[in-house]
Amino acid sequence: MNRQVFEIRLGTAGEVVMVGRLDATQCEAALRFLNGLAEPRVVDLAGLEYIASAGLRVFLMTQKRIKAAGAGLKLINVAPQVRDIFRYAGFDRIFDISGGGA
Amino acid sequence: MDGRLLMRTSFALVPVLLFLAVLVRADSYKLLPLRTVLSIAAAGALAAGASYVANVLAFTHFAGDFAAYSRYVSPWIEESLKAVVLVFLIRGRRVGLPVDAGIAGFAIGTGFALIENIYYLMSRPDTALYVQVIRGFDTAIMHGGTATVMAMISVTLYERRPNAGLYLLLPGFMVAVALHAGFNQLLVRPALATFATVLVLPLVIYLVFKHSEQVLRDWLDSDLDSKVRLLESINSGTFLDSSSGRMLRSLSDRFHGEDLADMLCLLRLHGELALRAKGILLLRESGMEEPPLDEEMQDKLAELTHLERAIGRTGMLALRPLMMATGKDMWQLKLLKS
Numbered sequence: 001m002n003r004q005v006f007e008i009r010l011g012t013a014g015e016v017v018m019v020g021r022l023d024a025t026q027c028e029a030a031l032r033f034l035n036g037l038a039e040p041r042v043v044d045l046a047g048l049e050y051i052a053s054a055g056l057r058v059f060l061m062t063q064k065r066i067k068a069a070g071a072g073l074k075l076i077n078v079a080p081q082v083r084d085i086f087r088y089a090g091f092d093r094i095f096d097i098s099g100g101g102a
Numbered sequence: 103m104d105g106r107l108l109m110r111t112s113f114a115l116v117p118v119l120l121f122l123a124v125l126v127r128a129d130s131y132k133l134l135p136l137r138t139v140l141s142i143a144a145a146g147a148l149a150a151g152a153s154y155v156a157n158v159l160a161f162t163h164f165a166g167d168f169a170a171y172s173r174y175v176s177p178w179i180e181e182s183l184k185a186v187v188l189v190f191l192i193r194g195r196r197v198g199l200p201v202d203a204g205i206a207g208f209a210i211g212t213g214f215a216l217i218e219n220i221y222y223l224m225s226r227p228d229t230a231l232y233v234q235v236i237r238g239f240d241t242a243i244m245h246g247g248t249a250t251v252m253a254m255i256s257v258t259l260y261e262r263r264p265n266a267g268l269y270l271l272l273p274g275f276m277v278a279v280a281l282h283a284g285f286n287q288l289l290v291r292p293a294l295a296t297f298a299t300v301l302v303l304p305l306v307i308y309l310v311f312k313h314s315e316q317v318l319r320d321w322l323d324s325d326l327d328s329k330v331r332l333l334e335s336i337n338s339g340t341f342l343d344s345s346s347g348r349m350l351r352s353l354s355d356r357f358h359g360e361d362l363a364d365m366l367c368l369l370r371l372h373g374e375l376a377l378r379a380k381g382i383l384l385l386r387e388s389g390m391e392e393p394p395l396d397e398e399m400q401d402k403l404a405e406l407t408h409l410e411r412a413i414g415r416t417g418m419l420a421l422r423p424l425m426m427a428t429g430k431d432m433w434q435l436k437l438l439k440s
Contacts, residue, residue, distance in 0.1 A: 024323065053326040053384065060388040084337075085330055088374055089381030093393045 007047075008033045015076070016040050019047030022055035030055070034062045039071055046077035051085055063094060072096060110223050113235040115216060118242035121304055122212050125205045125311060131318065132386045133202035139209045142187065146213025146249070149183040153214070154221065156183070177282035184210050184249045185275050189268065191253075192260055198433025199261075200254045200314035204307065207253030211246030218245070236292070240299045244285045247303040252278035254310060264432050319387075321430060326380045329373045336370045346424050353420055361413060365421055368409040371402055372425055379434040395438060403438060 006020035008030050016037070022030060034040050040062060063073050074096040078086070083099060086092050126139055134142075156179045164171050187210050190196075197203045219238040226234070255274030263270065288295035335341040342351060350369075354362060378399060385392050410418060425431065 053323045053380070056326075056381075056384055057388065060384060060390060064388055064390050081334065084333070085377075088330070088333065088377035089326075089384065090378050090393070090396075090399075091381060093396070094385070094390070 006030070011044055013042075015042040015044050017044045017047065021050040021052075022048060022058065023050070023052040024054035027052075027054040027058045030058045031061060034058065035065070039066050039069060040073065041066075041071060042074045042076060044077050045075055045079065045082060048079065048082050051082050056085070056089060056091065059091070059095065074098075107220075107223055107227075110231060110234050111216075111220055111238070113231075113238070115212075115219060115238065115242055117239055118212055118215065118246060121243075121246070122205075122208050124308070125208055128308075128311065128315075129201055129205060130315060130387050131201065131383050133199065134197070134205050138196075139205060142191070142206050142209040143213035143216075145187045145190075146184065146210035146245075147217045148213075149187055149210065150180075150214040150217035153180045153183045154217075172286045173283055177279045177286060180214070180245075181248060181252065181275060181278045181282055184214060184245075184278070185252060185271055188249070188253055188256060189271065192256060192271075195433050195436050197253070197257060198430055198436070199318055200257050201311065201318055203253035203257035204250050204311050204314065207250035208246040208307070210253075211244075211249035212242060214249070215242035215245040236296055240285075240292075240296055243299045243303055244282065247299065247307060248278040248281045248285075250307050251281065254314070261430060322380055322383055325431075326377060329377050329380075333370065333373045333377070336366070336373070341366075349424060356420070357417060361417055364409055364412050365417060368406070368413060368421065369424060371406050371409065375399075375402055375406060375435055375438060376431065379437045382437050383434075399438060403435075406435075 006018070006022055006026040006029075008016065008018050011017040016034065018030070020026075043059075059073065059075075066072065072095070075086075076098050078097055078099055080099070083092075083097060086095065086097055091097075122139070122143075126134065126136060157176055160175055160179060161168070161171055164175060166174075188207065191206055192198075192203070197206045215238075218241060222238065222241075223234055229237075252271075252274035255277060256271050259270045259273065260266065285295060285299060288298065332341070332346070335344055335347075341347040350362065350365060353365070357365070382392055413421070
């Protein structure tokens with residue numbers, strides 16, 4: 001599989017799976033997919049290699065939407081380089097984030 | 103203030119206050135809280151008071167009539183005093199982007215116009231209501247508009263050269279004086295003056311404001327990504343082999359090894375803090391609540407100050423090309439300190 005191409009789909013346990021690079025060119029498709037789900041809770045980022053600011057916006061907008069219903073996003077299997085970006089931006093206090101293997 | 107005066111002042115100022123509210127509301131990043139906007143408007147009102155005194159003094163020494171004075175002298179005095187407020191805001195890095203500078207500029211002008219209109223209404227109580235309202239509204243938009251233009255031009259210039267002297271205010275100041283003098287020139291043709299100030303100026307300001315917001319968003323995106331790459335290269339140990347790293351190493355003939363180590367630490371810390379500031383902007387843009395600054399960030403801000411002192415002025419100057427220290431870069435850290 002070409003890991004550079006961004007892909008978003010539902011996993012076997014109903015979690016959202018993201019693979020590749022989530023940058024400005026992909027964020028619209030990602031947001032459309034997430035908005036199509038009533039209440040996405042768990043996002044598996046094991047295959048996410050890179051996230052740009054536009055990608056962070058996608059997570060923030062989704063978090064805001066589902067927070068209105070009292071829920072929150074849980075980001076699992078986050079690779080260290082992506083986790084660092086969330087941490088630097090201070091978003092580790094906005095999202096429930098766990099690293100690879102969690 | 104009696105009821106009649108209050109009513110006339112309100113008629114003249116409410117639309118301007120509404121426009122100011124529109125600008126504050128249109129600012130997706132919530133760069134200037136309402137309390138700050140009101141404080142800036144109060145400073146604009148003080149500038150108007152000082153301007154009254156300066157104009158009275160200057161007019162006594164002016165050989166021509168009042169019409170000539172208002173065209174050729176008063177714009178210089180009034181825009182200078184508005185510029186004083188702007189200097190305080192820009193040099194103190196209280197505003198750093200065209201967006202917040204635009205709001206601040208309009209707030210200065212609104213405060214200035216409030217005092218000028220009250221004076222005008224009190225000194226000419228018998229003028230017809232519609233004349234006072236139109237005159238007051240025109241003046242308020244003009245003062246807001248000229249200060250906005252001056253603020254946005256100045257901040258744009260300081261963005262490229264954040265440590266430049268006060269001379270960078272001159273282009274914006276000159277444009278503001280020209281607009282102000284042009285407005286006073288048009289007072290003999292009130293219909294044209296009203297059209298220019300009420301219809302054209304707010305539209306131009308709003309369009310420039312929205313464009314500036316897009317520029318800010320683009321900067322946010324590109325700078326966040328470049329800071330992430332910088333931190334990745336420092337953390338992975340590949341930074342010193344990059345072009346920026348080679349530039350840092352080239353300073354070894356002028357600085358001690360421990361200074362260079364401090365510089366590398368500063369680059370990393372500055373990158374981390376800049377990313378946190380951008381995180382705050384992204385949260386505001388999304389309309390989400392910001393969590394309070396944690397202890398770790400406060401420690402990092404203190405460490406940044408310590409490193410800047412240790413590296414010294416010369417070292418900081420040498421580092422500037424590596425830190426991409428534009429006005430926005432320096433301004434954004436204020437988000438963390440406020």
